[in-house]
Structure formats: C-alpha cells, structure tokens
Amino acid sequence: MSSSSNNVVTDKMRQAIADYLPRYPSKQAVTLPALHIIQDEMRCVPQRAIEEVADMLELHPSQVHDTLSFYGFFRHEQTPLGQHRLWVCRSLSCMLRGGEQLLVELSKKLGIKPGETTPDGKVTLEFAECLGKCEGAPCVLMDDECHGDQTVDSVIALLENTASTLGQRSWAGGHHG
C-alpha cells in the first residue's frame, strides 16, 4: 500500500488500518478502528483523512463522515484535541457525589470550558455521560483510563503526573494465530 506525498494518513497509520481488514467480512467495518487510529495520532480527523479512509475502505467519503459525525467523539481539524483528553462524568451517580461541581471547578482552574483545549495544547476538557466507574464517584477519564474518587486537586495532580502517552498507544490489529 503506497501513499502519495499529498496524503495526510501516513504509511504507518495505513498499515495499522490495513491490519484490521482480515478481522471483518466487510471493509466498512474498519471505519471505527481507522478513525481511532487517525485521531490517536493526529488529535483530529481532517477532511482529507476522511477521503483517504473512504478510498482505503472502498466507501464514499460521505459514508465515513456519516459514521464519524454520529459519535460526537471525533474532532474536526479546526478543533483538534490537546495532548490529553480529560472527561468528567456528569451522570447521576457522580452528580450525587459532586461530579457536576468537579467539572465546574476544573473548568475554572484550567480556564477553559468543556470542549475546549488549554492554550498550551496539553489538555482538552470534556463532560462525559456515565463512565462506568460509579463506585468511585465522582470519576474522570484521562484518555482511556478511568480514575475514581476524584477532587480538583487529585485531577490536577493526575494531569501533571501523566507523561505524554502519544505514540505509545497500541492498536493491535491483524488476524490472530
């Protein structure tokens, strides 16, 4: 699989995406894995990448965009994610133990609203619906690791202690065995 110099999806990403193909009887099923791979690397899914994924999966770009836009998870190139994405749960179990207040205070502390990224590009703040760690309410999700029993101070410490994990994410594709 070759890529021309105009492509935004790199050879490495293309290989990771191609490794998913043997898992499914349809190429379209690789849409979500492909979008995850691209956003993990690029912190967004640019329009050009949508077109390239469509090309790889033999879809129309609108089909890829239709799936992408449904989830509210993937970022447009105008609003890329920071190095880390911090989700604060606002659903009932967390709300009953201060989750909403935690989100508001973190928003003040970081100087950004949910959905925005700090000017240094380090962290994007988000609100989340139930993260599935209700025994540790209020909880937050840092990238894809959940942390329970959080306070503003513990989340700030978490942010400061989390080394950048970019480039270390594993997307083990391929056919097993």
Added chain:
Amino acid sequence: MADSDLALLARINKPDSQSLVGYLADGGYESFKKALSMSPNEVTDLVKNSGLRGRGGAGFPCGLKWTFLPKDHPGPIYMCVNADESEPGTFNNRILMEMDPHQLLGGIMLACRGTRATTAYIYLRYEYGRSFRTLEKAIAECYAQGLLGKNIQGTDFSLDIYVHRGAAAYICGEETGLIESLEGKRAWPRVKPPFPAIEGAFRKPTVVNNVETLCCVKHIFDRGISWFQSIGVPPDPNNPRDAGSYGPKLYQASGHVNRPGCWELPLGVTARELIEEQAGGVWKGRQAKAVIPGGLSTGFMTHAELDTPLDFNGPGKVGCLGLGTAAAVIIDDQTSMVDVLYNSCRFFAHESCGQCTPCREGTTWMTKILHRIRTGHGALRDLDLLKEVADSMGIMPGTTICGLADGAAWPVKNAMQKFRPEFEDYIQKKLTSQDPIRELVGTH
C-alpha cells in the same frame, strides 16, 4: 454470599486473576475442553435447561435465544458480546473484564460452541481502556495456547475472538445498534423482525449476549444446572410466563451510600438488604428517598418499596421498568427529585440516537420542561405535560424502534406517579436549582 460460594467474583482479588497461568491453575477452560466433545445442541440445551436469563437488562432466556438461530445454516454465524456497558449506575462488566478476562473468554468459547459461531466480536465501549488492554493480552495468551484459532485442541471447531472498540455512544448497547456500529455505520437500531438470530451482523445469523451472561455460562458448565438453580428464585407457580430468577447476580450500589460497590449475591435480595448489608447504609445517617433498582432507565422505588426483591419480577411489581442491570442508585432525603429527574432526562436527550422523532423530540422536550421548572418558571400543568410526553414515547406505546425511549420515559412516569407532591411543592414555591454546567456547555 460466603467467599467460598462465589463464582463470578471468586477470582478477582487473586494477584494473578488476569493471567492464563492463574486461570489454568484454577481449572479454567476445562469445561470448554469438555464441551468440545459435546454437540452444539447439547451445549445449547444445557444452557437452556439451566434457566439462565440475560443479565444485560431485558432478562431474556439465554439458551432460548440461541435456539432462534436457523438450523443447518452454512455459516458464518457471529457472536457479538455486548460490552458497551453504559447504563448510568452500572459497572459490573468492567470489573469482570478488568479482573478476570479469561472467565469471559471461557464463556464466549462455550457460547460459540453452542451456537456454531466461528467469530466473536467483543463490542467494548471506548471508555474501558483498561478492559481493552486486559482482554487483548488474554486473547493473545489463548491463541498461543491453542485455545483459539483453527481446529482448537485438534477438533473441527475453529474460533476467532476480536475486540471492537466503540466511540462513546450509549445506543450501541442496544443489540441492533451495536451491530450497525460494528459494521461501521451510525448506530441506528434496526426495525425488528428480522431479529439478529436470523439476520444480524453482516446480514448473517448473530447472537448478542451480555458479558455477565456469558460469564454465567462458564460456571453453569463448571458446576452444573443443579448448582445454578440452587441459587436465586424459582418461577412463580401462579405465573406461567415467569421463567424464574436463577443463579448469582452482580449487584451494584452507588450514589448516597457509605460503601459503593459491586457484590455477587443470589438473585432476589431486597433493595434494603443491598443498601444495609452490603453498601454500609445510606450516608450521613440519612434515609433513602428513592432508589433506582437497576440502572437509570428502570425508574424509581420509594422508601416504602425498599423491601422489594431485586429479582427479574420484583421491580416491575412496584411499577419500575424491571431489574435492568441490578445497578442500584441510592438517592438520600436531602436531594431534590426535580434535580435527579433533570439529570436523567438530560442523559437520555444526549444519548437518543435521533432516528425516531418521539424519542429525539420527547427526550429534549422533557429536559426543557424540567429546565423551565428548575428556573422557577414552571407551572403545575407542566407535570401533566411531562407525563403526556413520557406516555407517548417508546416501544410500549409503539412509537419508537428501540427501548431507549421507554428507558427515558420510565423515570419520568415513576416520578410523576410517586413523587408528584414534591414537584408540585417545588413549582408552587418557585424554587430554583443551580445549573452551572448548563452555563458552560449550553443545552447539550
């Protein structure tokens, strides 16, 4: 239950609970190897005869679901494992996957033997990154040991298991929404029939089972039907439609209790037992005003209903939607039900997939009405309006494709029926509630 009686959570506190070596040392995969010498029909019959009902929310008999697959189908048949656990208050699947991944894989293998499925997709919510990494490692161990792949243990049975990560959408827990998402499309639930057993993933016969259900399958093969039926509640002899509530269940408690957590208990414990004996009672010496029995969509029990047994029938007898995921959320007597209901409606408005108009518009309008009430601009007629909207959306009134709308409506219906005086008082006194999040994110 005494530690020695535990099945589902028996291994989670062991230091090697995640490794294949530890699992094999505990006799893991022996029942799967035994099942390889059984026919698929024998495997299915065992699960069917155990009375195992699905743990994901609907409580549908598991073995019966498998029998809906077409006979003698040339294949492929797919197994989809519903690991999109997203119902507010629910977290038992996460514990099972993070702490004992081989237990789940063992259940999947048995289920695939019974259904003749040759590929299983674990549809895992994105937020469970730790589960993802744990499962990927466990699956790799199984391939290395010849427990997955082609001609497993020298038989004609082949099986691949893949983890497929979602992208933060509650609707992917609806089984046909899950299938659409797996196929790379927006997760719009399908009109049924055809049910997935006839036409599911990639237009092929498909079974969708919940994580906890499949873990139960593993133990039914290890310990037998009589063990399974020695736990829980037998069918009500006066109700020919009751399939019983057999087996262990993972109960969860969160919200205003001293010790939130997850416990393996016989089906049929009461909400009061769960709160007092497991969760350490209501916090700060307060009383429970309301308890959600099994995840947000199951609605509310009142303080007077706490002795309701949390089996598959109990919550329904007090007007709740059902047992759901057995995830209790406890709300203390200092909390406003107006605020709780607003939180509920906002969740479902955010998570409605938008396909059916009554759900898309109904969840949004219920949230708007509650916002109006919470800003001191409500009128008593708003309560009738809330009930009217709630009564008109869902599978039950026949206006939507999937049950999300029923789940969104149920807390509203229960609140209007059981807590109406509190809402009337709130409106008449023109009380208000702060909503700092709305100021930050608008109406999302």
